[in-house]
Amino acid sequence: MHSKIAALEYQLPAGVLTNAAIEADFPEWKAAKVEKKVGIRQRHIAAPAETSQDLAVAAAEKLLAYTYPESVDFLLFCTQSPDQLLPTSACEIQRRLGLRQDIGALDFNLGCSGYVYGLALAKSLVNSGFCRNVLLLTGETYSKFIAADDVSNRSIFGDAGSATLVSEAEVPGIGEFVLGTNGAGASNLSVSQPCARNGYLYAAGERPKLYMNGPEIFNFTIETIPPLVSQTLKKNGLRMEELDYVILHQANKYILEFLISQMGIDPARCHIDMLNYGNTVSNTLPIALKDSLDKGLVSKGDKVLLAGFGVGYSWGATVVEIN
Amino acid sequence: MKYWPAGSSDARRTTKEKIMEEKFLELVAEALEKEQEEMAMADPFRDYEEWDSLAVLSIIAMIKQNYDITIPRQEFDQLVTLADMYGYISSKA
Numbered sequence: 001m002h003s004k005i006a007a008l009e010y011q012l013p014a015g016v017l018t019n020a021a022i023e024a025d026f027p028e029w030k031a032a033k034v035e036k037k038v039g040i041r042q043r044h045i046a047a048p049a050e051t052s053q054d055l056a057v058a059a060a061e062k063l064l065a066y067t068y069p070e071s072v073d074f075l076l077f078c079t080q081s082p083d084q085l086l087p088t089s090a091c092e093i094q095r096r097l098g099l100r101q102d103i104g105a106l107d108f109n110l111g112c113s114g115y116v117y118g119l120a121l122a123k124s125l126v127n128s129g130f131c132r133n134v135l136l137l138t139g140e141t142y143s144k145f146i147a148a149d150d151v152s153n154r155s156i157f158g159d160a161g162s163a164t165l166v167s168e169a170e171v172p173g174i175g176e177f178v179l180g181t182n183g184a185g186a187s188n189l190s191v192s193q194p195c196a197r198n199g200y201l202y203a204a205g206e207r208p209k210l211y212m213n214g215p216e217i218f219n220f221t222i223e224t225i226p227p228l229v230s231q232t233l234k235k236n237g238l239r240m241e242e243l244d245y246v247i248l249h250q251a252n253k254y255i256l257e258f259l260i261s262q263m264g265i266d267p268a269r270c271h272i273d274m275l276n277y278g279n280t281v282s283n284t285l286p287i288a289l290k291d292s293l294d295k296g297l298v299s300k301g302d303k304v305l306l307a308g309f310g311v312g313y314s315w316g317a318t319v320v321e322i323n
Numbered sequence: 324m325k326y327w328p329a330g331s332s333d334a335r336r337t338t339k340e341k342i343m344e345e346k347f348l349e350l351v352a353e354a355l356e357k358e359q360e361e362m363a364m365a366d367p368f369r370d371y372e373e374w375d376s377l378a379v380l381s382i383i384a385m386i387k388q389n390y391d392i393t394i395p396r397q398e399f400d401q402l403v404t405l406a407d408m409y410g411y412i413s414s415k416a
Contacts, residue, residue, distance in 0.1 A: 219393050254377065262388070
């Protein structure tokens with residue numbers, strides 16, 4: 001049995017944080033410079049009562065409007081900002097979407113590598129013959145972890161949700177995967193408090209806070225991604241020039257341009273577009289893939305390399321073909 | 324005549340070092356989008372007006388791209404002047 005990406009949708013919250021608004025609060029953060037260097041003009045930010053689950057459900061509703069909700073036999077939800085510690089959000093999502101009760105549903109906690117891992121899990125469930133249609137959702141609201149004065153992270157991260165239907169197929173639409181993990185980088189990108197390690201204790205008014213060691217994440221990326229891409233090509237029996245399009249996790253324009261030049265990829269075939277979204281963590285790959293299809297940058301039959309990398313450290317890549 | 328061999332190799336080494344230092348300054352200037360004439364090796368680079376969180380990445384990227392050296396954050400944080408940075412690169416090259 002083979003599997004393919006059968007449908008794809010995403011959802012952005014209505015709220016927007018523009019570079020101009022950031023500059024109004026932090027005059028040294030020039031809007032034009034942020035756009036030029038980081039490649040971001042605005043990010044969508046979830047409302048206070050709007051969660052990762054809401055965004056994923058909205059994306060899934062779009063997708064289920066033209067597919068068959070009753071055919072979904074497994075639900076995977078990737079998030080690091082769940083509505084609550086328990087139950088797993090996927091159980092609530094099953095109810096909200098009106099999915100069947102005789103299905104499996106679970107959350108998994110991964111960041112920027114999450115979409116690739118989700119595709120790997122979905123493909124395994126389908127190709128093993130256990131499932132026919134896996135609904136893979138991502139939803140992330142890092143904005144809720146970022147302090148108001150943390151302008152550096154506020155200028156990068158945006159919120160979003162996505163829905164992908166992975167279905168059985170006659171010919172392979174999802175290729176071979178290369179996945180990787182290195183927990184030695186755990187402290188360089190984290191939201192560590194309040195949680196079990198500190199007894200869930202925190203001062204009044206204190207909230208979970210995102211910490212990112214930008215230079216170390218940059219070092220991790222430039223050391224890890226070029227070999228990840230070459231290993232993935234090798235595993236799929238492809239040469240770089242046989243790829244029609246390359247979509248790397250849309251972290252920021254600066255790092256992508258650096259990686260593209262390091263790897264010698266033709267920039268015309270490499271996706272760089274987070275202008276209106278920012279870095280939406282596990283959502284960047286499905287957003288970029290959907291946009292590329294809608295804009296005709298990717299056509300049916302094209303071979304597209306997807307690579308995700310970040311918090312963990314965790315990374316993964318594959319080659320997909322949309323039919 | 325007797326000073327010629329030793330003198331020539333010293334002079335050449337100095338010239339080569341100067342050229343490499345100039346090249347280094349040029350690369351730093353490009354990374355920071357700063358005028359090279361406004362920069363000297365003794366400068367504490369974090370005092371530059373152009374220095375911000377993105378400048379850190381620009382410098383790390385410049386060093387990786389041109390010298391194929393990855394500087395761990397902790398070691399980078401200990402560099403104060405451009406001369407320190409150049410010394411780090413020279414020690415790893």
